[in-house]
Amino acid sequence: MPETSNLNIAVVGGGPGGYAAAFLAADLGMTVTLIDPELNPGGVCLYRGCIPSKALLHVAKLLEESHQAKDWGIEFATPKIDLARLRSWKEGVIKKLTGGLGVLSKQRKVHYLQGRAAFENSTTLRVTKSDGSEEALSFDRIVIATGSRPAIVPTLKLDTPRMMDSTGALNLEDIPGSLLVVGGGYIGLELGSVYAALGTRVTVVEMLPGLLPGADRDLVLPLHKRLEKMFEGILLNTTVASVKDEGTGIRATFEGANVKEREKVFDRVLVSVGRKPNSEIAGLDKTRVQVGPRGFIQVNKQLQTDDPSIYAIGDVVGEPMLAHKASHEGRTAVEAIAGHKVAFEPNAIPAVVFTDPEVAWCGLTETQAQKENREVKVAKFPWAASGRAITLDRPEGMTKVLIDPQSERVLGVGIVGVGAGEMIAEGVLAIEMSALASDVALTIHPHPTLSETVMESAEVFFGTSTHIYRPKRS
Ligand code: NAD
Numbered sequence: 001m002p003e004t005s006n007l008n009i010a011v012v013g014g015g016p017g018g019y020a021a022a023f024l025a026a027d028l029g030m031t032v033t034l035i036d037p038e039l040n041p042g043g044v045c046l047y048r049g050c051i052p053s054k055a056l057l058h059v060a061k062l063l064e065e066s067h068q069a070k071d072w073g074i075e076f077a078t079p080k081i082d083l084a085r086l087r088s089w090k091e092g093v094i095k096k097l098t099g100g101l102g103v104l105s106k107q108r109k110v111h112y113l114q115g116r117a118a119f120e121n122s123t124t125l126r127v128t129k130s131d132g133s134e135e136a137l138s139f140d141r142i143v144i145a146t147g148s149r150p151a152i153v154p155t156l157k158l159d160t161p162r163m164m165d166s167t168g169a170l171n172l173e174d175i176p177g178s179l180l181v182v183g184g185g186y187i188g189l190e191l192g193s194v195y196a197a198l199g200t201r202v203t204v205v206e207m208l209p210g211l212l213p214g215a216d217r218d219l220v221l222p223l224h225k226r227l228e229k230m231f232e233g234i235l236l237n238t239t240v241a242s243v244k245d246e247g248t249g250i251r252a253t254f255e256g257a258n259v260k261e262r263e264k265v266f267d268r269v270l271v272s273v274g275r276k277p278n279s280e281i282a283g284l285d286k287t288r289v290q291v292g293p294r295g296f297i298q299v300n301k302q303l304q305t306d307d308p309s310i311y312a313i314g315d316v317v318g319e320p321m322l323a324h325k326a327s328h329e330g331r332t333a334v335e336a337i338a339g340h341k342v343a344f345e346p347n348a349i350p351a352v353v354f355t356d357p358e359v360a361w362c363g364l365t366e367t368q369a370q371k372e373n374r375e376v377k378v379a380k381f382p383w384a385a386s387g388r389a390i391t392l393d394r395p396e397g398m399t400k401v402l403i404d405p406q407s408e409r410v411l412g413v414g415i416v417g418v419g420a421g422e423m424i425a426e427g428v429l430a431i432e433m434s435a436l437a438s439d440v441a442l443t444i445h446p447h448p449t450l451s452e453t454v455m456e457s458a459e460v461f462f463g464t465s466t467h468i469y470r471p472k473r474s
Helices: 016-027 043-048 050-072 083-107 166-171 186-198 217-230 323-337 366-371 387-391 420-432 437-442 452-462
Strands: 008-012 031-036 111-121 124-129 134-138 141-144 148-150 178-182 201-205 233-235 239-245 250-255 263-266 268-271 275-277 310-312 351-353 358-363 377-382 398-403 410-417
Touching: 008 016, 008 323, 016 031, 016 043, 016 083, 016 323, 043 050, 043 083, 043 166, 050 083, 050 166, 050 186, 083 111, 141 323, 166 186, 166 268, 178 186, 178 263, 186 201, 186 217, 186 268, 186 351, 217 233, 217 358, 217 398, 217 410, 250 268, 310 323, 351 420, 358 420, 366 410, 377 452, 398 437, 398 452, 410 420, 410 437, 410 452, 420 452, 437 452
Parallel strands: 008 031, 008 141, 031 111, 141 310, 178 201, 178 268, 201 233
Antiparallel strands: 111 124, 124 134, 148 275, 239 250, 250 263, 351 358, 358 410, 377 398, 398 410
């Protein structure tokens, strides 16, 4: 990226998409204004999403391991949970990271404006600052990075703190005796796991036939089995028809073919049924930006909207609504603005569900291959054959590689097991580098590690995995 640009740009929204865009723009020599209502950059991901949930999931894992340690001859006393201290530790993590981003902004001379932006026209923003004052500012280019918010189900709206979205759940006001989680996706399972580990009786209701509907079933199965032990109930093919505040709890009624108990009272309810793009930006109608039927701002591969001076990135332009997709889109948009020949055309965007075990995948999935009638070879390596998994007492994991039968190129990777979220990056690199199964099999992986399961699943494709015996057909 040798060229620099002296354009004056604004980035609206300081999440991982917005701040990555703003920082790169500053690195390329642009004059940058970053606008966000929070004190520092960070967005939903750092303030009330990825980061606080991972801090709490770390604690959840520790609690779960403290129980499992009995099997290894170590017994801990029942943990005492100091909720105030747990909350302040989580807040400390957020403060450290968002504060760090504030420092990075200053070092790069990014003009950070705490406030909300509205469009006056294609190149002018009116910013209402946190002190109530207003300022109109003009730019050569504007990048919209306004993200998304929790989707609301009208029948599940009640004005009580007992009804929570992900933000409310992360506030961790108390450890409720019982929690109903509506939606068995990323948020429901991650935060459901946190509360279950803290001692709450958790019931998950999912309207579709399986948890994490987007993921391959064989990757979800080990997680489902573990969650069945952790949670009080997992109700599939079920919806919550109504909720009623009874003062001492929320009475929920269930609908679905397999429903046994029609209604039940819960101390709290977490609604996690997806997210909606924040595309209702004031004054956007004064520009040529087009919004599609699902509320996503329409962009081309350079992330440019139908208005040539406005770009848009991240959750507000489409799925997957993931921070790392947003950051890469943000950087691509800025490079396009700088005049570089770029396009956002990834071969693989990793997805990670940070439950225990973690579920991660990238590139082509088996579900997608079946849907598209695409012929693929699937090579699976069960972690029961991994030395490292056995030393961790976590043999339920599995690593699989999807391979093109003709070219032998790696098309997709799926992993379920502890640390899957870290290891999936190897799959992304393999796919982006057009690696063949033999490239992965011949890459020396350190022993004993879980990463060897990626190498051995590629060996499975050739029928030569060291730790799996496959009798030859006579
Ligand atoms: P999700 O799309 O992951 O899951 C929502 C689930 O709710 C689905 O399984 C859906 O079938 C179900 N559902 C929808 N309506 C329902 C209803 N009325 N009753 C019962 N079930 C219903 O959405 P989410 O968990 O809210 O998370 C939102 C987004 O945030 C994710 O799609 C993801 O992009 C992002 N996120 C990512 C991570 C991560 O990367 N680890 C973590 C949290 C959130």
